[in-house]
Amino acid sequence: MPELPEIETICTGIRPYIEGKTIANVVIRQTKLRWPIPQNLREVLTNLVVIAVLRRAKYLLLETNSNITVLLHLGMSGSLRIVNSDYLHTKHDHVDFIFTDGNILRYNDIRKFGYILYSSKPIQQHRLIKVLGPEPLSASFSDRYLYSHAKNKKTSIKAFIMDSHNIAGIGNIYANESLFMAGIHPARLAGDISLKHCKELVRCIKIVLNLAITQGGTSIQNFINAHGEPGYFQQSLAVYGRANKDCVHCATTIKQQKIAQRSSYFCPQCQSL
DNA sequence: ACTGGATCCTGACTGC
DNA sequence: TGCAGTCAGGATCCAG
Numbered sequence: 001m002p003e004l005p006e007i008e009t010i011c012t013g014i015r016p017y018i019e020g021k022t023i024a025n026v027v028i029r030q031t032k033l034r035w036p037i038p039q040n041l042r043e044v045l046t047n048l049v050v051i052a053v054l055r056r057a058k059y060l061l062l063e064t065n066s067n068i069t070v071l072l073h074l075g076m077s078g079s080l081r082i083v084n085s086d087y088l089h090t091k092h093d094h095v096d097f098i099f100t101d102g103n104i105l106r107y108n109d110i111r112k113f114g115y116i117l118y119s120s121k122p123i124q125q126h127r128l129i130k131v132l133g134p135e136p137l138s139a140s141f142s143d144r145y146l147y148s149h150a151k152n153k154k155t156s157i158k159a160f161i162m163d164s165h166n167i168a169g170i171g172n173i174y175a176n177e178s179l180f181m182a183g184i185h186p187a188r189l190a191g192d193i194s195l196k197h198c199k200e201l202v203r204c205i206k207i208v209l210n211l212a213i214t215q216g217g218t219s220i221q222n223f224i225n226a227h228g229e230p231g232y233f234q235q236s237l238a239v240y241g242r243a244n245k246d247c248v249h250c251a252t253t254i255k256q257q258k259i260a261q262r263s264s265y266f267c268p269q270c271q272s273l
Numbered sequence: 274a275c276t277g278g279a280t281c282c283t284g285a286c287t288g289c
Numbered sequence: 290t291g292c293a294g295t296c297a298g299g300a301t302c303c304a305g
Contacts, residue, residue: 034281076298111282113299155276172298
């Protein structure tokens with residue numbers, strides 16, 4: 001389930017193989033993803049040069065030497081790998097971006113929750129991009145920002161930080177881990193979090209995401225990097241997936257509860273309501 | 274304006 | 290062994 005650190009890992013992994021390279025062809029085996037792949041994707045991309053591989057929230061962006069930017073979202077089961085033509089495609093390998101040097105950027109997505117689109121406008125103006133909140137690792141995501149935007153909100157703090165319109169790229173795993181580290185109960189109302197606690201939460205979100213990036217992301221079900229290798233952050237998870245186990249701090253039993261339709265894990269002792 | 278629920282999908286897992 | 294049911298989850302859409 002790729003979140004920000006996983007996309008960052010993939011971005012770093014594929015960049016050396018495709019930046020500055022020319023797209024020779026695009027093979028689409030399955031168009032029915034979350035949204036249909038544009039019918040003319042192959043026609044539009046052929047002969048373009050990828051000049052930059054970027055990440056915004058959980059989107060991976062391929063900038064080209066024309067006005068076209070490819071926008072990729074991996075949903076929850078998507079992966080991208082660099083392969084060559086010796087690797088035969090398998091069941092859920094939906095799209096191949098084939099480069100003139102023989103490398104292939106292969107998109108696989110078991111659950112088809114992801115999507116591939118392109119934009120001919122500046123990508124910041126794209127309807128999916130312009131509504132995003134600040135990057136959590138940027139300076140603009142501050143205690144002041146969190147406090148002022150969460151003020152008066154009657155939703156849970158967990159749902160709030162997972163909403164990409166508020167903060168971009170935090171999914172269920174890192175929301176759980178950040179709230180645990182900050183000692184904040186996931187069901188607390190966003191509007192009730194003090195400036196002091198906002199400061200602590202912002203600090204913890206940045207620590208958790210940075211640590212996950214250095215460990216190559218989290219492989220819970222099927223995350224793999226551009227070379228087909230798993231990440232290692234799952235070994236550092238303090239609460240996510242640890243229902244009925246002992247809290248790493250106080251040995252209280254970790255509780256699991258659905259909050260905002262998502263499995264939430266917390267220590268009832270360390271994280272006060 | 275704001276909030277929460279339904280929805281898309283497949284595979285792993287559980288229980289009978 | 291086989292089948293049915295449940296769960297995982299990002300982000301959009303829609304209803305209240």
